[in-house]
Amino acid sequence: MISAEKNDLMTRVGPDLPAGKLLRRYWQPVALAEELKGPRPLKPVKLMGQDFVLFRDPQGKLGMLDRDCPHRGADLAFGRLEAGGLRCAFHGWLFDASGQCLETPAEPAGSKLCTRIQQSAYPVVEKSGVVFAYIGEGEPPAFPDFDCFVAPDSHTFAFKGLWECNWLQALEVGMDPAHASFLHRFFEDEDTSESYGKQFRGASADSEMAITQVLREYDCPEIRVAPAPYGMQLTTLRKLSEAQTHVRVTNVVFPQAFVIPMSSEMTISQWHVPVDDTHCYWYAIFTSFTGAVDKQQMREQRLGTIELPEYTSRKNKRNNYGYSVEEQQSQTYTGMGMDINVHDQWACESMGPIQNRTREHLGTTDKGIVAYRRMLLEAIDSTMAGGAPPMQPNAEQASAFTGPPSIDGVASAADVETYCRDADLARRRSSDWACARLSA
Template identity: 65%
Template structure:
């Protein structure tokens, strides 16, 4: 357990808070490109306890501005896209993607007021179907050459969903390999051929064992945690017999993402982005190392539980996350369906808006969470001293930040690290887009 002061330090993210100051030093996902496919090219964004408006102008350029109009603070997310910018419906003031005031039409002819007004604007970048924004000080950091950014559009798919709880308890799911044997336990194995787009349903590398069986029958994993340049690497071993060991390699990419395998072909890169202290969006980029991703199927699967336009889950606290006691007895360990996103959502939201970590009792299997909190404390101290935190990359550093390795297979050699490194290298060598081996 930790103190209430430490818990507040980790979880509070508004302007001026230590953790909010840290997270503002990084690019943050704020929207899906798919959200701009319809009639409306303007959307409200709430990020780290602040309000913004994101829009795409007629030239296809994204702009993110403070949401309150600098005239009399009306909500610009209801603005009109006109003449290369966003026009406030209150008095017609017009702003471009850089925050320049282009027109103040209610003013007298010849007025120069618009030259004296500027709305605060924030840099944006589009990567793999996600719009990222930077709301911190100075020049934004460079993007790392992670697989999810290096792969072509045909081999990536992005989606998001809202969880009504603090960002940290959501991220900590990705540092906890042990929970998968319980929270995601299915009593029967599905046909792996029907597993497309579903996590923990296919077989692993180098075997025909369904991953559901591995998790169900081998529930005392050996977990190793290694500090690496991008954050942490977790290696989880499940001994199947004297000759075979199931190996799962996952990663924490500081400050708030994890990279894990979904299947032998596809990896998941997922950010947990604070809306405010009590809510967060997960943004996921799926990356294929084989053929192009079937985006229509992936999108349809996920919209069934996280529908547009708000991406709020249809299963939530108000309906007990769809809990079914008959299912819990006969089909799944949790009793909340077969979508593991809902399982994780329940685990995180049921802890409350902000988990009270003064009441927890961590065990050996929580070593990833312990290591991350120490890392987070260290980087908070760095920022407080005015130093550059981990993964706040320069343009010279970014190209070397590749991968990271994400792997799920069965080793028979007895040399676990060599097994997953060689397997990952082969997968990358065979990838049509030429995924580079982690530096």
């Protein structure tokens, strides 16, 4: 159980609030690169309660500015992309990607007003199909050389979705390995050869056993939590027999991402990004260690449950997440279909816009959540005292990161302790792009 004061401290993300100050010290996903395609590569962005406009200028350079024009506050999201920047539709004031005002066309000839006008602008960078922005103080940290950032574009795919709840309860579902045996339980196993692009539907590595069978039949796992340079690592063990143990290793990258296995060939790196206190986007980068990602298939699969342009879920609280009594009795534990994102969304949104953690009673399987909250509160305290937050690498430090290793497989009883390391290394050695990094 946690106090109401600490719950507010962790969840509220306004610019003058402790958690908001902390999260602003990290790169945050703000859009998919595909959202800036087409004849008008511009979109409004809301991040941690602040409004911005993100655009790609006529020269292809990315920019993100405060959304209100510094002249008289008109909405720059309706501006014109021309003449090297973004022009306000109210009086024609023109801004480049750095926020410098280039023209104030209605002013008298010879006016120098534009040289004194600087709109607030923010660093932006595109990584693996996701546009990241930095809206905090000082210099942003370097991007760590994680797999999702260093794999070739052909081997990554990015997508996102909107949830109507606070970012923290959405993030915490990724630190809770026990829930998968219940929330994501399927009463029948599909053909694992047809599982491409689907989480929890394939076979565990080094086994022909469907992951759905493992989760369904072995629902009382041993969970280990260990600190890691990037945050923490969770190892979930399900003893299948005296000879074999199912091993699943996932990672929390501080402050708000996790890296998990999707299949023996693919991992998912996912961020939960606050839109405001009561809404968040998840952004995911899928990374393949084998062949190129079939991006069209991955996108079409997700558009079956996600609706553009806001990337909202077709199954949501307004239609009871597609709940079916008949399905719940015979096919799935939730009765909410086969997409586990819908299951997670229901669980997180059902807690309320901001979970009231004063009413919860945590158990042994929540040890990852407990460890993360401790880490978060310590980082908030340190930041408010003027200290440096964790995971703020410079370029040299960032180049030393790799992985993080994320594995779902079956190990012999003698190899449980080394299985993740050995399986991760074997996967990298057989991967063209990851193998090249090993020998670099």
